[in-house]
Structure formats: C-alpha cells, structure tokens
Amino acid sequence: LHRQAVVEAESRQQQLTKPVGALGDLERLAIRLAGMQGKPCPQAERVAIAVFAADHGVAAEGVSAYPQAVTAQMIANFANGGAAISVAARALDARLRVYNLGTVTELAPLPGVESCVIAPQSGNLACEPAMTPAQLARAMAVGRQAVIQASADQPLDLFIGGEMGIGNTTSATALAAALLEQPAVTLAGPGTGLDSAGILHKVAVIERALALHQPRVEQPLELLRCLGGFEIAALCGAYLHCGQQGVPVLVDGFICTVAAMIACRLQPQLSDWLIFSHCSAEPGYAQLLDNLPSWPLLDLGLRLGEGSGAAVAVPLIRMACTLHAQMATFDEAAVSGATA
Amino acid sequence: LHRQAVVEAESRQQQLTKPVGALGDLERLAIRLAGMQGKPCPQAERVAIAVFAADHGVAAEGVSAYPQAVTAQMIANFANGGAAISVAARALDARLRVYNLGTVTELAPLPGVESCVIAPQSGNLACEPAMTPAQLARAMAVGRQAVIQASADQPLDLFIGGEMGIGNTTSATALAAALLEQPAVTLAGPGTGLDSAGILHKVAVIERALALHQPRVEQPLELLRCLGGFEIAALCGAYLHCGQQGVPVLVDGFICTVAAMIACRLQPQLSDWLIFSHCSAEPGYAQLLDNLPSWPLLDLGLRLGEGSGAAVAVPLIRMACTLHAQMATFDEAAVSGATA
Numbered sequence: 001l002h003r004q005a006v007v008e009a010e011s012r013q014q015q016l017t018k019p020v021g022a023l024g025d026l027e028r029l030a031i032r033l034a035g036m037q038g039k040p041c042p043q044a045e046r047v048a049i050a051v052f053a054a055d056h057g058v059a060a061e062g063v064s065a066y067p068q069a070v071t072a073q074m075i076a077n078f079a080n081g082g083a084a085i086s087v088a089a090r091a092l093d094a095r096l097r098v099y100n101l102g103t104v105t106e107l108a109p110l111p112g113v114e115s116c117v118i119a120p121q122s123g124n125l126a127c128e129p130a131m132t133p134a135q136l137a138r139a140m141a142v143g144r145q146a147v148i149q150a151s152a153d154q155p156l157d158l159f160i161g162g163e164m165g166i167g168n169t170t171s172a173t174a175l176a177a178a179l180l181e182q183p184a185v186t187l188a189g190p191g192t193g194l195d196s197a198g199i200l201h202k203v204a205v206i207e208r209a210l211a212l213h214q215p216r217v218e219q220p221l222e223l224l225r226c227l228g229g230f231e232i233a234a235l236c237g238a239y240l241h242c243g244q245q246g247v248p249v250l251v252d253g254f255i256c257t258v259a260a261m262i263a264c265r266l267q268p269q270l271s272d273w274l275i276f277s278h279c280s281a282e283p284g285y286a287q288l289l290d291n292l293p294s295w296p297l298l299d300l301g302l303r304l305g306e307g308s309g310a311a312v313a314v315p316l317i318r319m320a321c322t323l324h325a326q327m328a329t330f331d332e333a334a335v336s337g338a339t340a
Numbered sequence: 341l342h343r344q345a346v347v348e349a350e351s352r353q354q355q356l357t358k359p360v361g362a363l364g365d366l367e368r369l370a371i372r373l374a375g376m377q378g379k380p381c382p383q384a385e386r387v388a389i390a391v392f393a394a395d396h397g398v399a400a401e402g403v404s405a406y407p408q409a410v411t412a413q414m415i416a417n418f419a420n421g422g423a424a425i426s427v428a429a430r431a432l433d434a435r436l437r438v439y440n441l442g443t444v445t446e447l448a449p450l451p452g453v454e455s456c457v458i459a460p461q462s463g464n465l466a467c468e469p470a471m472t473p474a475q476l477a478r479a480m481a482v483g484r485q486a487v488i489q490a491s492a493d494q495p496l497d498l499f500i501g502g503e504m505g506i507g508n509t510t511s512a513t514a515l516a517a518a519l520l521e522q523p524a525v526t527l528a529g530p531g532t533g534l535d536s537a538g539i540l541h542k543v544a545v546i547e548r549a550l551a552l553h554q555p556r557v558e559q560p561l562e563l564l565r566c567l568g569g570f571e572i573a574a575l576c577g578a579y580l581h582c583g584q585q586g587v588p589v590l591v592d593g594f595i596c597t598v599a600a601m602i603a604c605r606l607q608p609q610l611s612d613w614l615i616f617s618h619c620s621a622e623p624g625y626a627q628l629l630d631n632l633p634s635w636p637l638l639d640l641g642l643r644l645g646e647g648s649g650a651a652v653a654v655p656l657i658r659m660a661c662t663l664h665a666q667m668a669t670f671d672e673a674a675v676s677g678a679t680a
Contacts, residue, residue: 017414019532019533019643020533021641021643022642022643024621025640025641026642065359065678065679066676066677066679067679069676070676076673077357077673077675082357082666082668082673083357083358083668083673084357087663088659088663192678193359193678297640299639300364300365300637301365302364302366303359303362304358304363308363312366312656315659316655318431318655319428322428323427323428326422326430327427328417328420328421328422333413333416333420333422335410335414335417336410336413337406338406338532339406339407
C-alpha cells in the first residue's frame with residue numbers, strides 16, 4: 001500500500017465541502033483505494049470480471065436444488081449475455097471472461113469462454129479429496145492466468161472474481177467450517193434453494209467430509225485440496241496474484257469470501273487489497289463476518305454468485321471516487337468551516 | 341399503483357435465469373417500481389433532483405457546528421458544481437435544480453438556482469412558530485412547483501428531494517420527537533458535527549420548542565408550521581405532489597425522511613410511492629426505521645443531506661431495472677429449472 005497516497009487522500013477528504021466524515025463509507029473507500037492505487041484520487045473505471053465455473057463431484061450426494069447440467073448451461077448463458085453477471089458487466093462496461101475448469105456436460109467452444117478443463121468434475125469430497133495436488137495447482141494457475149490476461153487488456157482499477165458450479169455452497173461451507181472450526185450446522189444454508197430437509201442432508205454430507213479429511217486450519221492448501229473445487233481454487237489463485245501485483249479486489253458473496261479467507265491464510269497481506277462488496281443472504285456468511293478484515297459495502301439479500309454482488313457494488317465505488325475527485329474544497333468554494 | 345404491472349414483473353422475476361429471490365432487494369425494487377411506473381420493465385434513467393435550501397431562525401440558539409452563512413455559501417457551491425449533490429447529479433446525468441427559499445445572507449442570481457425567497461429565515465422555533473400559515477403554504481407550493489417543473493423537462497422515472505439549511509437537524513429532530521412522541525434526547529444527534537455538550541444544548545432547545553408549541557401528532561400541518569422550516573415544508577409539498585401524480589420518490593436521509601413521514605400523515609397512500617435510499621448516520625434515524633413502510637437500500641454511514649444519499653442509491657436502482665429487463669429467462673437460455 002502507498003502510504004503517501006493515503007495521507008494525501010485523507011487530507012483531501014478533510015478539505016471537501018461537507019462535514020468531515022459525512023460521506024461515511026464512501027470516504028473510507030476512496031482513501032483505501034488511493035492507498036492501493038498509489039494516487040490521491042483513485043478510480044474504479046477499468047474493471048475486469050473473471051467467472052470461474054466447474055462441476056463438483058459432491059453434487060452426486062443430492063446437495064443442490066438444481067441438476068448438475070445447469071453449470072454448463074449457465075456457462076452458455078454467460079457467453080450469450082443472458083446471465084446476471086453478463087448483464088451487469090455490460091451495464092458497467094466491464095470486461096467479462098469466463099473460465100471453464102470442467103463440466104460434466106461437455107461444452108463446445110463459446111465466445112468469451114476460456115476452456116481450461118481439468119476434469120469433468122472435482123472428486124466427491126464426501127468420499128475422497130476434491131482434487132489431486134496437480135489438479136489443485138492447475139486450478140490455482142487458471143486463476144492467476146485470468147488476472148494476468150485481464151491486466152494485459154488494460155491496467156486494472158478493480159478485479160472481480162465470480163463462480164458458478166452446482167454443489168459449490170456445499171464445498172464452500174465445508175471449507176468455512178474447517179477454517180472457522182465451527183460445526184457445519186451453524187454454517188449450512190439453502191444455497192440455490194434447498195428446503196430445510198435438504199439443508200439437514202447437506203449438513204450430514206459436510207460432516208462426513210470433515211470426518212474423512214480431518215482438515216487442519218494450519219494447512220489451508222490441503223484444506224482447499226480436500227474440500228474445495230476447481231473454481232474455488234481458481235479464485236484463490238486469482239486473489240493471491242492480485243495481492244502480489246497490487247490489483248484491488250472486489251470480493252463477491254459467500255463462496256468468494258471463503259476463497260478469499262483461504263488466500264489470506266496463505267498470504268496475510270492480501271487482506272489489504274480486498275474490498276468486500278456485500279453480505280450474502282447465505283446464512284453462513286453471518287459467521288464469516290467477524291473474521292473479515294473490513295465490513296462489506298452492501299446488504300441487499302443477494303445470494304446469486306457469478307460475481308453479481310460485486311458487480312452491483314461497482315457503481316458505489318465509482319461514485320465514491322468521483323465525489324472524492326470532483327467535489328470542491330472549502331477554499332475553492334469559499335465556504336466557511338466549522339466554528340467549533 | 342398498477343396491479344397488472346406488478347403481477348407481470350413478479351412473473352418475469354420467476355423466469356429469469358437465477359434461483360428465485362437470489363437477487364434479493366433488487367428483485368423487490370424492480371417489482372415495486374414496475375407497479376409505480378405501470379410497466380413490467382421499469383427504468384430509473386430520467387432522474388430529477390431538487391434541493392431546497394433555507395435558513396432557520398433556531399440557528400440563533402447555537403445549535404450547529406457551522407455558521408449560518410454556510411447555507412447561502414452552499415447554494416453557490418451547488419450552482420458552481422462543487423457540492424456532493426452537484427457532482428453526483430453530473431455523474432448520474434440527472435437534472436439538478438436548487439430552490440432558495442430564503443437565506444440570511446442575500447444571494448445574487450445564480451445559474452440553476454430558483455429564487456423563491458419567503459423570508460431571510462424561518463422563525464426561531466424555540467420562541468415562536470417557525471412559519472406563519474401563509475409562509476407554510478408558500479413553502480409547500482415551492483415543493484409542488486419543483487415537481488411540476490422537473491416533470492415538464494421530461495417524464496420522470498424518479499424524483500429526489502434534497503435539503504440544505506444550517507440548523508435543520510434541530511428542526512427535523514423536533515418534528516421527529518413530536519411525530520413519534522419520543523423525548524428529544526432519544527433522537528438528537530451531532531448533525532454537521534456537534535460535540536456531546538452541543539448535543540445536550542440542542543436537546544434543551546428542542547425541549548423548549550416542544551413545551552412551547554405542544555404539538556399534536558394528529559395535526560401534522562400545524563406541527564410542520566411550528567417546528568419545521570421552509571425547505572422541510574417544501575419537501576413535504578414535493579412528496580405530496582409526487583404521490584398525487586404517481587411519480588416514484590427516492591427519499592434521502594434523516595431530514596427528508598421526517599418530511600416524508602409528515603407527508604404520509606397528511607396522505608397515507610403516499611407511502612406506496614416512496615423508496616427509502618439509505619440509513620442516515622444521524623442517530624435519530626434509527627428511531628424512524630420502525631415507522632417506515634419499507635427498509636432503506638443502503639447503510640453507508642452517510643449524514644450529508646443535499647439529497648446525496650439518494651443520489652448514491654440511483655445506480656443500484658438502475659442496476660435492478662437493467663437486470664430485470666435484460667436477463668434471459670430459463671426458456672430463452674435453455675437452462676434447467678430447480679428439480680425440487
């Protein structure tokens with residue numbers, strides 16, 4: 001982080017024609033982003049969105065309200081511009097790339113979709129590790145490569161990762177349970193729409209996985225390998241590379257936040273580069289909150305994934321930057337300061 | 341409200357390629373706005389912002405951290421494009437008009453500022469009614485006229501009212517205390533930046549006003565006349581006209597919400613037309629929350645006024661409309677629905 005830019009941005013906020021602090025989180029956002037970007041007036045115009053998609057072996061346990069074919073179908077929907085993240089990316093003029101890390105239904109080449117297939121699906125984490133060490137490394141490399149590719153298009157003001165994968169809240173919840181050392185029942189939720197019996201079944205599946213792998217929080221990479229999925233590993237790899245390259249990250253909801261927490265275990269300084277976009281409606285998110293380095297911007301009951309909640313927060317960050325850059329100072333506007 | 345548009349918008353939300361409800365408040369927003377605008381795919385492109393500014397006699401009691409001259413100085417800042425609401429209006433491509441209802445420092449004509457001066461300031465509500473009946477009527481008419489003027493420019497998707505007036509959180513807090521029948525001490529806050537001694541003094545001033553006027557919640561207009569201010573009355577008039585004309589209103593923070601609550605006492609059906617934009621950081625807002633017909637969209641610790649918090653929420657509403665209109669349906673995208 002650039003200390004001097006933070007100092008200059010803070011000083012600028014003190015001089016703008018408003019009571020100090022009156023723009024609340026928008027002031028803090030502009031100042032944080034100034035530190036990340038190394039300039040007193042940061043911006044959030046050049047945004048890249050990478051959506052990582054993959055199927056999960058654990059879907060065989062019946063842990064999702066949707067059939068597994070939906071992962072591939074949604075990749076096509078991303079490509080055709082009909083998914084929430086496609087619509088949001090257009091509205092934001094953000095570059096969207098989709099990374100297919102492996103689906104049970106094979107996909108023909110699609111525009112805007114990079115084929116990085118590792119396997120048709122990850123291993124069923126209730127019975128075996130989700131990934132081999134080689135698969136984990138490949139998945140993380142896809143994430144890293146996505147950031148490199150996005151940065152090659154244009155210097156990035158903000159990176160957004162998204163995910164799609166039927167069964168992936170089961171994987172993320174297992175990871176969260178291991179990371180927070182909490183029982184699965186305090187974290188598991190409906191995902192795309194399980195009823196309460198479905199949630200109890202999901203809890204049992206996660207408990208089997210935790211009992212099988214005995215994950216240790218001190219071994220985040222091993223934890224990710226056993227309980228994760230290709231797209232969650234790719235998100236980890238992408239976030240780690242953003243931290244190394246100094247690219248600000250806007251983190252989406254439950255699954256992305258779990259990926260970010262694992263990445264922070266691997267590289268604690270990464271947390272300086274993370275902006276949390278929204279509180280997911282997935283119940284487990286409430287348990288994550290206390291462990292986040294900063295508070296999410298929005299709380300709109302979103303639980304879609306794809307990076308959609310992060311995309312929704314982009315206009316807010318742009319507004320924070322625009323206000324910070326364009327408001328007049330007390331001197332410029334000849335407005336009197338506080339008398340107290 | 342247009343019931344048929346609501347039904348069609350709800351039905352559309354059920355068909356979009358996402359789990360039902362996964363876009364949370366954004367879904368509800370699009371559906372509500374469909375009902376207000378009478379079309380299944382609403383929009384929030386054409387936004388008008390009217391900022392009402394006026395000085396308050398109660399400023400003589402020393403209830404603000406800023407000198408009274410700041411009201412007029414800020415009107416000039418609005419006109420010159422340096423204030424938060426000026427910057428936000430530009431960023432949103434929204435039409436901003438400022439209505440000067442009277443300032444202690446006289447103002448020369450300014451571009452974008454309508455001179456509607458009623459008096460240099462309202463009466464000091466701690467000693468006398470803030471307005472005469474004639475002044476109250478004139479101030480409310482300015483608000484009504486502002487909506488007519490904005491609607492004449494273009495058909496409005498959304499109306500935003502804002503306010504500026506040194507001392508006006510004292511007035512709004514007195515109104516809130518009377519409306520909620522709560523003691524001033526549970527509602528009063530720092531406004532633009534009082535310290536705790538300043539807040540206690542403000543409480544005492546408000547208590548004097550309440551003891552003097554003995555406001556009755558069944559007489560909202562009389563309450564507004566005794567404890568309000570020109571700009572708060574103008575907001576009431578504007579909101580009432582929006583309700584009558586079927587123009588959706590995006591309500592700003594503490595002061596605007598108090599004005600909206602008074603307007604709803606006068607015309608209960610108005611509440612159907614109100615979208616609350618954000619939870620103000622002014623402590624009294626927490627007391628208003630339980631009395632609002634719907635929950636505010638944002639909670640960013642904003643406490644600037646001017647309509648700025650409402651402006652910050654506009655991109656979110658636009659995103660809700662864009663997602664609602666442009667996402668593919670399950671049929672269009674050939675995506676499988678839920679199996680459960």
